Amino acid sequence: MEQAMWVRGGTPLSGELRVYPAKNSALKLMAASLLTADPVTLLEVPRLRDVDVMLELLSHLGTRYAWEGRTLHLHTPEITNTVAPYELVNKMRASFNLLGALVARAGEGTVPLPGGCAFGPRPVDQHLKALRALGAEVSEDSGYFTARRGRPLSGRVVFDMPTLGGTEQALLATALGGEATLILTAQEPEIEDLCYFLNAMGADIRGVGSSILQVKGAPRLGGVTYRVIPDRIEAATFLLAAAATRGSITLTDVEPLHLDALLDKLAQAGHRIEVGPDWIRLEATPDPKPFNIEAREYPGFVTDMQPLAVGYLAAAQGNALVSDRIYPDRFTNVPELLRMGADLTLKDRVLSVNGKKLHGATVKATDIRAGGGLVIAALAAEGESRIEGMQYLERGYEQLPERLRSLGAHVGLVTEEPVLAVAAD
Structure with missing residues (x-):
């Protein structure tokens, strides 16, 4: 049996969440x-x-x-x-x-x-x-x-x-x-x-x-x-999801220094960021500014956060450019985001993003972080989305639907029997 996650978007994420280990x-x-x-x-x-x-x-x-x-x-x-x-x-x-x-x-x-x-x-x-x-x-x-x-x-x-x-x-x-x-x-x-x-x-x-x-x-x-140290990629996913839904979130058991590049971009966008020794608080602005990304080696904006940021930027406002020096072809989520109405153009390994309001659609995760980016976009979109390829999300995110629900998101899992082809007589 295959599982998919449904997401009813449009609800700002709000609350406190503990970041799991990496x-x-x-x-x-x-x-x-x-x-x-x-x-x-x-x-x-x-x-x-x-x-x-x-x-x-x-x-x-x-x-x-x-x-x-x-x-x-x-x-x-x-x-x-x-x-x-x-x-x-x-x-x-x-x-x-x-x-x-x-x-x-x-x-x-x-x-x-x-x-x-x-x-x-x-x-x-x-x-x-x-x-x-x-x-x-x-x-x-x-x-x-x-x-x-x-x-x-x-x-x-x-x-x-x-x-x-x-x-x-x-x-x-x-x-x-x-x-x-x-x-x-x-x-x-x-x-x-x-x-x-x-x-x-x-x-x-x-x-x-x-x-x-x-x-x-x-x-x-x-x-x-x-x-084990806290998971900075998981932390980035929840921060971007809260920012995309214009919400407010506090992450605990996190290392803010591991997220400097992302926090700088979010602050540049206009979101209010506060940090402590092991916590981060984000209060989203209703009118965020776009930001460009060139994914590179840490301590720069790392490649694993790039697909997450694309999911956020697709649902934000304004134009942004995204490239990836580590994996130049890491744009597997682009065709799926297009199904949600995203305005994206990929040319010469540079992704041009024109952020806009997205709508729900059936999409499929093809790797862990591309799946994370689709979840972020679906949470910000109008209507209901269905995200297939849960086997990838489950490789990188523990108890994702439950933890999103704890922040007010309308999400859940649906399990379906695989469709079997029946030969004609």
């Missing part, structure tokens, strides 16, 4: 748990499909796990399998980082080319460049990549550009007994979180938060209890 960080910390034979406890882990997929993968490799509410206990006394199965890796790009953890702990690992959301080429060349620069022997056979080492991985890696996955791969590969200097690293909060997690396990990583990381791995990493 899926994108939790997944990398789960992968890092392979580096120790001791138990690892992660506090407040989001209960999402991607987390379930990663748990299946870790179980296949030798991890035992148990849930205690939203606390996740992980224990990998030994690596029992060094080959990650395609049917699981194909569901989620973050699983490719298991390669670095496997080669560090077991001396070798094999992981197929990853899957996940499809919105343009997402190569793994920087992952492989890093592993080879650190001394690993990397080979490829029919889409499966195998990395082996004869000694702890050490060396100097100069990335061609800031790369989130490549930086994480290098950190996981060297934290256990290795030593490395990583140049032009990604600076995302999830990278910082992984560094602090590995340091808590016994590694010595310096330069955290900068573009140069010095890694001195420990010969043995220990267990740790650790709390």
Whole structure:
């Protein structure tokens, strides 16, 4: 049975909402748990499909796990399998980082080319460049990549550009007994979180938060209890939804510093923004100004927020231009927004947005953040929308309908039996 979400738009979101921990960080910390034979406890882990997929993968490799509410206990006394199965890796790009953890702990690992959301080429060349620069022997056979080492991985890696996955791969590969200097690293909060997690396990990583990381791995990493950082992309989704519906929202358990680029744009639009140590309050203006976006590496306006912002801008007023330096073709939500009456023109990888009042329609999410953008647009539109492709939204947003309802939104889920074709006599 397939699920869809219906949204009756036009109601301003209002109220207070706690931001859940970051899926994108939790997944990398789960992968890092392979580096120790001791138990690892992660506090407040989001209960999402991607987390379930990663748990299946870790179980296949030798991890035992148990849930205690939203606390996740992980224990990998030994690596029992060094080959990650395609049917699981194909569901989620973050699983490719298991390669670095496997080669560090077991001396070798094999992981197929990853899957996940499809919105343009997402190569793994920087992952492989890093592993080879650190001394690993990397080979490829029919889409499966195998990395082996004869000694702890050490060396100097100069990335061609800031790369989130490549930086994480290098950190996981060297934290256990290795030593490395990583140049032009990604600076995302999830990278910082992984560094602090590995340091808590016994590694010595310096330069955290900068573009140069010095890694001195420990010969043995220990267990740790650790709390995952708040989800900045989830926070952005609710902020933009409140702004699009001309509402008022207070987010708690959030890190405002992780959202500087977005908060600046929202303030530029005329929305009133207040921040505290772990909270953000937005009071929307009834007459927002448009803003242009060039999505880029953090701390700039990040690519994962770009489809969310497009959903907001499509329902706002005035003209805006949107481009994406990271994934130039990341505009999969454009055809769906057109169904809602959006005035969008895509030319030479630049999206021109003429914001206007949207109407409800049946649309389909094709990846997590494109789906988030459709939800934002539907909440602001007149009439009722139906958003299909809930399997994508459920990868990135926990209890989304319930949490939107807590803010006054009229939303719900509908489940339908798939239509089967009947052959004629």
